[in-house]
Amino acid sequence: MKTTKTFSCSLGELATRLGATLVGDGERRVSGLATLSDAGPDDISFLANKAYLKYLPATRAAAVLLHPAHVADCPVARLELDNPYLAYAELSRLFDPMAMPQEAGVHPSAMVAEDVSLGANVRIEAQAVVERGAVLGDDVVIGPGSVIGADSSLGAGSRLYANVTVYHGVTIGERAILHSGCVIGADGFGFAHDGARWHKIAQLGGVIIGDEVEVGSCSSIDRGALGDTLIGDDVKIDSQVQIAHNVQIGAHSALAGCVGIAGSTRVGRHCMLGGGVGLSGHLTICDGVQVTGMSLVTNSITEPGVYSSGTGAMQNALWRKNAVRFKQLDDIAKRLSRLERDARQS
Amino acid sequence: MKTTKTFSCSLGELATRLGATLVGDGERRVSGLATLSDAGPDDISFLANKAYLKYLPATRAAAVLLHPAHVADCPVARLELDNPYLAYAELSRLFDPMAMPQEAGVHPSAMVAEDVSLGANVRIEAQAVVERGAVLGDDVVIGPGSVIGADSSLGAGSRLYANVTVYHGVTIGERAILHSGCVIGADGFGFAHDGARWHKIAQLGGVIIGDEVEVGSCSSIDRGALGDTLIGDDVKIDSQVQIAHNVQIGAHSALAGCVGIAGSTRVGRHCMLGGGVGLSGHLTICDGVQVTGMSLVTNSITEPGVYSSGTGAMQNALWRKNAVRFKQLDDIAKRLSRLERDARQS
Amino acid sequence: MKTTKTFSCSLGELATRLGATLVGDGERRVSGLATLSDAGPDDISFLANKAYLKYLPATRAAAVLLHPAHVADCPVARLELDNPYLAYAELSRLFDPMAMPQEAGVHPSAMVAEDVSLGANVRIEAQAVVERGAVLGDDVVIGPGSVIGADSSLGAGSRLYANVTVYHGVTIGERAILHSGCVIGADGFGFAHDGARWHKIAQLGGVIIGDEVEVGSCSSIDRGALGDTLIGDDVKIDSQVQIAHNVQIGAHSALAGCVGIAGSTRVGRHCMLGGGVGLSGHLTICDGVQVTGMSLVTNSITEPGVYSSGTGAMQNALWRKNAVRFKQLDDIAKRLSRLERDARQS
Structure with missing residues (x-):
């Protein structure tokens, strides 16, 4: 995808906005953001990882965001600051075509129940469904084909892409981003056995999601059996993740792709779970724990730190x-x- | 989610219904179900796991379901029975707002082919699609945005939540529950290699699912290459599960989240696969096998029992x-x- | 599912089409394809795997496709050729009811933006959405409830089943097959940390997919952060797979179910990743690598061959x-x- 370059800015304006020290022509304008090796003369670039330092001397970018320690090899204008990766994040949002304001309104093909509460500037796209009693805050965007169940609420500024499903009785905070195919509030996996067969336990709880949460494509967050499944503020969840009933995830934690968390486990704040990590049920993981990719955790963790299991790959023989x-x-x-x-x- | 308390019942009626011995005021009414620690004076609660015994003495519930062995610490009315977890399952369904009868009918925005066979009291919600030749039994509910392919059938009492996909030629039994984002009947992964590139093998089989089966959100059950993929009665499948072509799952087995089963493997009856378990293709797993979370099974299993692989997590260093x-x-x-x-x- | 036998052919015609040597009555007609044990007198069958040789002597098929080495036990007419599995693949497509031409046109309930470019013979099914600027090549089929984002393109002959989501700015080649619930082009998982909380990195790249690619149900292919995520020609991707931002997959590679590939990793050509394999980010996997099921790869691989990790399952005690x-x-x-x-x- 070629980013539609609808945004253009002078280096001077960017330096002010990012709090960077500019060395170069403040009047020069840039209209794109690209990697050091891909950038052309209308683009700004950045160096946030030493592994890419080798691309710096030959960059054709108009200017580069970098740490003062790396200015020596920079052949072009530069914006110096302490955390170039963070500055790149801010810059990326300036160039994001999805951030452009979109026309508010309900598409004629969308089905919105009469008693739904719509904030200001809500956009509901084609074929979406919003069921009775739902509450959508200001500036919410509901993508095509998405379904919001009865009595669920979405905080201001939340955006659902296409084909998202939110069940009934789910509460989602402000500025959430839910990607396509994710499902919030399906039944947890609860059955009682009578010695011969299974009997369903109706899942009467809900899901409560804080502010600034992102959920990746095709991820599942199940509703609680009795109490609620809880996702804290600023939790970031990648694609293909499963979060079972009554799990609690502390604020600012990040879960990479394909993570699975079994029922009633509590993950602390500022935790990071690598891709494919599995947590057994009913565990408590304290704040500040990192678990490396595809590890299985079957016991609670009470000390912050990095944890791992498994064996690395080797030749099959x-x-x-x-x-x-x-x-x-x-x-x-x-x-x-x-x-x-x-x-x-x- | 606050359960909408539309159900109210006296303790005497509940004792009769559950076959429990009531010790307390049979006229007292309850209108909610909650955990020991969350329950208030209008709620009934239960003790089904010793780990929660510590919450019993301080419970504010109107009454507690429990085993006769645990009556000593119960400060309130009690309903004694041998399997409180099973009784809780029955009770949960009484309090389930989703179990309330819903109005039958086809939403005007749903697209239902002319020759579809609809049983009594079928409900088809907004934006759903039911293709030619499909057969929906009595009391079937098709959630918003769900798609039923040509010539597929759903037995009486089956419920599909929003955005479920059932391909053509799939047969699903009675009282199935399919959660959002699950896909039944997509092509199995079959290709022949000519030494240079892949050639698709059309997947000409179907999927046959028994009665009382539940499938979690975002799970996939692929259609057979020639014969059918078979899911037995009372099989319970969690979220994010993959079942490949021509797999057979015996009745009453339960598959936790993120399980993956490769092609043509047969799993017996009354098996339990933990979260993230992987089974290689063309295996036979006998009845009564349990596999613990994230284990990889590459050989057939001929003896009932518990099986495991992998290593537990430890500090990274x-x-x-x-x-x-x-x-x-x-x-x-x-x-x-x-x-x-x-x-x-x- | 009983294959609807709309196709009928004489053994002589089949032998010519497949380049096989026929031993038997060239006038005899077959109207179905089945396994050796399931085939009846109107069916053709095949032997492509020695494990099934035991079913050959008792087959009731009209004829069997097989290698000349296995003719001795064949009790019926036979079509001899060197690669019976490849011939079965071709045959399967002849009997595929989904391969029948379908009526072109846009269903009245589908929402197609005015400026969309539609090739000849395009079919857009019920409740689908095609956003502004999208380009659909000749013979493209968009299944019910699928959504094509703005400025995305689908090459000639591509088929999307129901409830597929393609984001904006995604390029897909010719003859792609995308199964239900898969999501192409959702945001990669990119956040910068300021020491206290996460800041989203807008994902400005896209996804470029080659020709003849198949993507299974509920799989995710994320868009690039700056450059594009790249999937080569003839890559086959099973269900429940996650491909993170800026991953590159070389032509002719095959990824089995539940594979997860972290950001910026490059997989070579003609690679095969078994079910549940995980690749860490920023790796390079050379051409011709096979990784067995549920292995974790944390280092680049520079030599073709077979790689594994983990431990096989054993009794839990x-x-x-x-x-x-x-x-x-x-x-x-x-x-x-x-x-x-x-x-x-x-």
């Missing part, structure tokens, strides 16, 4: 031998202890 | 050392055997 | 002992080295 030995590991350990004992005694 | 050693494990085992041999000879 | 020992593995290795040293010195 070697792996086959080692995996067989894994099944003998307890035996190996016992044999080693025996040898040590015998050695001490001899 | 320790894990790094151990993971490196895993790659040396076969070598370690051989060196240990050599030492043992030398020790025996000395 | 044994696994618990071994998993505990895994946490001691570095210690075990050091103790072994000490013993070896002591033994050498004694």
Whole structure:
């Protein structure tokens, strides 16, 4: 996709806006944002990761955002600041075509129940459905084909892309971003067994989501069995994530793709779960925990830090031998202890 | 979500309905269901797990469902029975606002082919699509935006929430519950390679799903390549699950979130697969097998029991050392055997 | 699903079409395709895997596609050729009811922006949405409830099933097949941290998908942060797959269900990733790599071959002992080295 360059700004204005020190022509205008290697003379670029330092000397960008430590190799104008990645984030939003104001209104093909409460400047796109009792705050955008269940609410500035599903009785805060295919408030997985077959436990709780939360495509956040599933402010959830009933996620935590969290587990604040991580049910994970990709956590964690499980990939022939030995590991350990004992005694 | 308390009942009526022994005022009415710690004086609660026994003495519930062994600490009226969790399941359905009868009829924005067969009391919600030749049994509910493909059938009492997709030629039994975003009957993943590129194998089979099956949000059950993918009665499938073509799942089995089952594998009856479990293709798993979370099963299982793989999470610094050693494990085992041999000879 | 047998053909015609040597009555007609054990006298069948050789002697098929090496046990007419699996693929498409030409046109309930470019013979089904500036090539089919974002394009012959979502600015090649619930072009997972909270990085790139690509149900392919996410020609992607921003997948690669690929990783050509495989971000995987199911790859791979990680499943009681020992593995290795040293010195 070629970004539609509807935004243009002078380097001087950008430096002021970002709080950067400009070294170069403040009148020069830029109309695009690109990587060091892709940028042309109308683009601004950035250096936020040393791995890309090698691309700096040859960049054709009009100017580069960077840390003062890296100015030596910069062949063009520069905007110096302490956190270039954060500045890039702000800059990216200036160039975002999706951030352009869109016409408010309800598309004629959308179905909105009569008693729905609509804030100012709400936009409801084609084929969407908003059921009875729902409350949409100011500036909410409901994408095409999305469905908002009865008595659910969306805070001001929230945006749902196409084909999102929000069940009944779900509360979502302000400035949420929900991507296509995600489902908020489906039944948790609760069944009682009578010795022969399963009996459904109706899921009577809801989902409460804080402000500034983003949920990726095709992710699921289930409603609570009795109480609510709770997602704190500023929680960021990637695609293909499953969050089971009555889970609680503390504010500012980030969950990468394909994470799965079983029922009633509580994740602290400022946690980061890598892609494919699985948490068993009924655990408590304290604040400030990082779990690396595809790890399985079956016990609560009470100390901040980085946690991991699993084995790294290796050539299959070697792996086959080692995996067989894994099944003998307890035996190996016992044999080693025996040898040590015998050695001490001899 | 505050459960809309449309249901109210006396403790005496509840005791009769659940087959419980009531100790307390049979005339007292309850209008809600809540956990021991959340319940107020109009609520009934339950104790089904010893871990929650600590909340019993201070509960403010009107009454508590519990096993006779736990009556000592109950400060309020009680309903005694042998399986309080099962009784809670029944009770939960009494309080379920979704269980209230809804008005039958086809929403004017829904598109239903002329030759579709509709049972009594069918409800088809806004923006839904039902294609030619489909058959919907009595009391079926099709949620907004859901699509039923040509010649597919849904048994009596089945409920599809919003944005469910059922492809053509799929047969679903009675009282199914399909959650939003799930997809039944997409093509299995079949391609033949000619040495240079892939050639699609048309997936000519279907999917046959028994009675009382629930499928979670964003789960996929693919159609068979030639024969059908088969899901038995009373199978419960959580969110984010993938079931590949020609898989067979025996009755009463339960699959937790993020499970993946590769093509043509047969899972027995009364099996339980933990979250994130993966089964390779063409396996046979016998009845009564449990697999713990995130385990990988690459061989058939012929004995009932509990199976596991993987390693639990630990602090990253320790894990790094151990993971490196895993790659040396076969070598370690051989060196240990050599030492043992030398020790025996000395 | 019973395949609707709308196709009928003589064995002689099939032999010519497939380049097979027919031994049997060229005038005999077949009207169905089935497995060796399910086939009846009007069906053709095939033998492509030795595991099914045991079903050959008793088959009731009219004829069997097979390799010349297996003719001895064939009790019926046969079509001999070198790659029966490839011939089965071709045959399956002849019998595919979905391959029948469908009526072109835009369903009255679909919402298509005025400036959309429609090729010849396009079919847009009920409740679909096609936004401004989109370009649909000849013979494109858009299933019910699918949404095509602004300025996106679909090459000739592409087919989207129901409830697919394509965001704005996505380019898809010819003859793509996108299954229900898949989402192409949602935002990549990009946030900058200011020490206290997250700041969204607008995802300004797009997704470019080559020709002959298939994407399974409920899979996600995210748009790039600045440049594009790239999927090569003839790439086959199963269900429940996540492909993060700026990933590149080389032509002819195949990704099984539940694969997750983190941001900016490049996968080569002719690679095969097994079910549930995870690739960390910023890796380079060379051409011709196979990774077995549920392996985690955290380093780049520079040599073609087969790679694996993890441990196979075992009985839980044994696994618990071994998993505990895994946490001691570095210690075990050091103790072994000490013993070896002591033994050498004694």
